[in-house]
Amino acid sequence: MLKPEWKEKGYIDEPVSKDVDLKTEIRRMCEEKKAVILAHYYTHGEIQDVADFIGDSLALARKAAETDARIIVMCGVHFMAETCKILSPEKLVLAPDLNAGCSLADSCRAEDLKRYKEEHPGYKVVSYVNTTAAVKALTDVVVTSGNAKKIVDTFPKDEKIIFGPDHNLGSYINEVTGRDMLLWNGGCHVHERFSVAEILKLKTLHPGAKVLAHPECKGPVLAVADVVGSTAVLLKYAVESSDSEFIVATEAGILHEMTRRCPDKTFLPVPPEIGEGGVGCSCNECDYMKMNTLLKIYNTLKYEWPSVDVDPDVAREAVKPIERMLELS
Missing domain, CATH: 3.40.50.10800 (NadA-like)
Structure with a gap:
């Protein structure tokens, strides 16, 4: 009971x-x-x-x-x-x-997105899968970090698009597609912590290591990465690559599967950036x-x-952008 x-x-x-x-x-x-x-x-x-x-x-x-x-x-x-x-x-x-919960999903409330859409009539909404059901219900198509570029590329070049909630992922997609999408100012509390300085420290100690980064990381981090991709993409690269050392800029939990699949390779998690006053973040893991x-x-x-x-009315609308994604990817 x-x-x-x-x-x-x-x-x-x-x-x-x-x-x-x-x-x-x-x-x-x-x-x-x-x-x-x-x-x-x-x-x-x-x-x-x-x-x-x-x-x-x-x-x-x-x-x-x-x-x-x-x-x-x-x-x-x-x-x-x-x-x-x-x-x-x-x-x-x-x-x-x-x-x-999820800091990224929490950064975009349905009522706020609804108001933003009303302020920008004529815009399509592309939402990252890391959103609530209520936000998905206000979305035209859902994307993942792995298929976001492919799906955004299906829109006409002059299509007006709101992309949310991850600002870093949206900036990356703008860069690789040449778009100028309006970006929601949301982010993941883990991926926001990674810094170029910490990566360069690891590169000094492990000069031959490849840098793997998730596109939820900030632009400067992605700029020094050898591979940018979703967790599935980073895992696939690690398994198939002939390299033996990797610096991994994403949530450290992925190292468990990377190590299981590649026991003869070395995976180095990027530590969190030192915060203001010299106080470091507690970890590079998702507390949730x-x-x-x-x-x-x-x-x-x-x-x-x-x-x-999930409320049936919300679910009925939320499934549509997911199905649309599956059609396009």
């Missing part, structure tokens, strides 16, 4: 006996309840190890829609669970911790992604809560 304090917290923290092996019990319940666990590359390594599928946000949502599972446990952040529900409305979508734990997964499967739902 769910306790009131659990509902207030947004997750279940009921302890288990020390004799309980969480990974074994999680896999047992998945089989018993016909559930699948989806884990983003940025979650803890032990969560990636217990998952049925790991990947980036949209790939996981598409995988969820393809499976015949009754329950989807989305180990990532809230908007990812929403996307799973939009694409799989008939399934029970669980999130181990409802507090696992790390809210997912094995205990929370165990409890969410046991109680089949917390679940994530």
Whole structure:
């Protein structure tokens, strides 16, 4: 039975006996309840190890829609669970911790985007997949970091476009497409931390290392990168490259899968930039992604809560730009 304090917290923290092996019990319940666990590359390594599928946000949502599972446990952040529900409305979508939000998605509220659209009539809206369902419902087409250039290129050269919410990704797409899209001023709190200075320090120590950077990083960081791409693109390059050392400018969770796939190669996470007053950021990890734990997964499967739902009217509109993206990519 769910306790009131659990509902207030947004997750279940009921302890288990020390004799309980969480990974074994999680896999047992998945089989018993016909559930699948989806884990983003940025979650803890032990969560990636217990998952049925790991990947980036949209790939996981598409995988969820393809499976015949009754329950989807989305180990990532809230908007990812929403996307799973939009694409799989008939399934029970669980999130181990409802507090696992996203600084990028939070930087663009639906009411603010609606007002901005009204101030710019005639503009198409291209939204990054890292947005809430309500924002997707106001969008013409959704993009990922991997297909954004391809999809933006499908618009006529004189098309007026609002791109959001990630300003860095939008700036990068403007640069590689020659566009002049209006950019929403949003950003990821992790990717905003990386700096050229920290990368150059690592390059001094590892002169042969290739620099891999996610396009959510700032322009100067992308300028010194050897490869710019989505998590999937960076992982693919690392696997297929003959190089043996890599400096990685994205959330450090991806290093778990990179190391698993390439045990003979070295992956160096870029440390966060030193902040004002000489105080450094705590880490180069997403605090929200790390809210997912094995205990929370165990409890969410046991109680089949917390679940994530999307208003049917919002979902009906939000699925359209996703479907449009799939048609164009």
